[in-house]
Amino acid sequence: MTMPDILKPAMNPSRPEINRQANLITARVKERYAPLYPEHMLHVGLDALQNYLTEFAPTPRSSGKEGPMGEKIMLWAETRGFHAEKDAVGNVAYVVPGDPNLPVVGLHFHQDIVAVAKPESPTHPETDGVFPEVIEGRERDVNSQAKEVFNDELWLQSVNGLTSGGFDNGLGGSVALAISEHMNTVEKPHGAIVVLATVGEEVDFRGAKNIEFSPDGEILPLLEKADFIINDDMEADNDKPQAIEGAYGVEEFRITSPFAHEPLPDTMQCISLSVDNLLGGHSGLYPERTHAAAVLVDQVTQILGKSGEKYAYQLASFEAGEKHNQIGERGTITLAVSKDDTDTLLQQLAQQQKIYTNESPVLKASLVEDRSDVLTNDATTQAMTFLHDLAALQGPVNFQPVDDAHLFCSYTRAFNLGGIGLTPKDGLQADVGARIGQENQYGEYEKLLRDMSEGFPEMKVNFMHKIDMWPVNEASILPRVVQEEYKKLPIEKTFPNLSVETVPAGLELGTMHTRFPRSQNITLGMWIERIHKAGERANVRSFLENAMLALRVTERLSSGQDSDEVRESMTRRAA
Secondary structure, three states: OOHHHOOOOOOOOOHHHHHHHHHHHHHHHHHHHHHHOOHHHHHHHHHHHHHHHHHHOOOOOEOOOOHHHHHHHHHHHHHOOOEEEEOOOOOEEEEEOOOOOOOOEEEEEEOOEOOOEOOOOOOOHHHHOOOEEEEEHHHOOOOOOOOOOOOOOEEEEEHHHOEOOOHHHHHHHHHHHHHHHHHOOOOOOOOOEEEEEEOOOOOOOHHHHOOOOOOOOOHHHHHHOOOEEEEEEEEEOOOOOEEEEEEOEEEEEEEEEOOOEEOOOOOEEEEEEEEEOOOOEEOOOOOOOOOHHHHHHHHHHHHHOOOOOOOOEEEEEEEEOOOOOEEOOOEEEEEEEEHHHHHHHHHHHOOOOOOOOOOOOEEEEEEEOOOOOEEOHHHHHHHHHHHHHHHHHOEEEOOEOOOOOOOOOEOOEEEEEEEEEEEOOOEEEEEEEEEEOOHHHOOHHHHHHHHHHHHOOOOEEEEEEEEOOEOOOOOOOHHHHHHHHHHHOOOOOOOOOOEEEEEOOOOHHHHHHHHOOOOEEEEEEEEEEOOOOOOOEEEHHHHHHHHHHHHHHHHHHHHOOOHHHHHHHHHHHHO
16 A cells, blocks of 8 residues: 555545545455455454444544444444434444343453554544554564564554544444354344443443443343353453453552742753653553653662752753553653753663663653743652652562463562653642452552551542452353364464463453353453553454454354353353
8 A cells, every 4th residue: 555545644634535545455465465365254354344444443432422333333333223212321332133032142352442553643543533444463563572573464553553443342342243243144043142341441341340321121131141251351462362361450549749949949940851762551551661750760760860969950840741541661861950050961861770670761851931830849858759659669579480382471460550740730639550460469458558658647548439340250151162263263373272360350241240140251452562652463364264263252152052051151150
């Protein structure tokens, strides 16, 4: 595809332009991958790709603003004759009719995305949607964390990689729509298929926690009797085929505090230190990665020490990270320093003081022409001490790295910094969370945070919400079914087997497990690099094969061929 074929980010494309772009991308993907797959299997993957390009990518749908996406899913379903419903919190669902004597299968994804953009991007997914393009593997910019460059693969990303792609969970949702449309056309008997799209997964799980479809409608009774729920929301950063059964729990908190402030002294000048280019990513999957707040605090601590210890300085502002469940990859601290020290400190602050494993932070120090208020000397010491202690908590406990062929680190629990902001006018607001690997760990980090806040009379540690763990169901047939269907796929396999993991993500099924305890649940996924970052990209082959596997599993489960074993497993589980 040549550059004139690619929509420029500054455009506000019409529906015909969106469809034209989607057709160009799909045609290129079909040309590349048609020789590898049977036509009937490739078809569902290409349909899923079209769904992403025409329905999901153009639609702004950040957390709390999923309304347009929900309406689009409702319209898509109703246009195809499916019964659709929307509940009070914004969850939407529709039904593909089936034989009432055969198992009900749920296909689940979340509507919202982590919407981020590079500073130079002319558009933002939160307001403009995503402008997709495909690139060759050889065009990828590779850092030390990336795996081998797959030169012959196609990758999907936003144009020029300037924004996030909304792949989590837009690609999974696109697959669910494609499978439901396929199941509506097959002649072989199958049970009802319920497609459920929840809201708020990236923030507070309000959709999964508050499923409120009418008891008198079609959706809720079917969900309550569903034998299986297949979630398609796993984002691996390599090509190893994986599925999830079981997930950690979460607790999240918001810390707020005012700090005393005063006008900027006449003898002082503001300077700023910014950090960028950190790896960032999903806070549950990569808790060992460095948060931007830690780099900023380390730089100031190493060079300036406490205020008055080496240099006199006062804190003007602090900002690091953006989202609750994203490792902050950039941030800025602004300090007021003596005018006599500005040149010396600008030079020192721009020199990295500490080595971070696999990280290459880009530091920039500059003068700031701002005469706004700054924290007092005492407040600066208090704030910097608290930020230092908070940043020191970031990361996993009992962490063990794993081999390159495996996505996940191993840890028992982890503390995650989210977005942190501090200004003299607004005070401190820090969003933080804990990944919980065992039931008895709930409450540990809350106690620790409250102990840390005791020296700050006006500091508040606000408990935001708790997400239940998703316990492994030892009686479930799904791990075996998914592994068997993977082996049957007519694809060239780099890995002969699919592994089933318990991970620190996949939390919605933990919440839904308590709501619909009858169902057996599993999460599928695909290869996505730089998840939750501007420049995230999805491997097209992995996406196509994910659609094929999800279709095969849905067909098998809804056919009833495993019904006797399901009944036996439910009896064992009850016992």
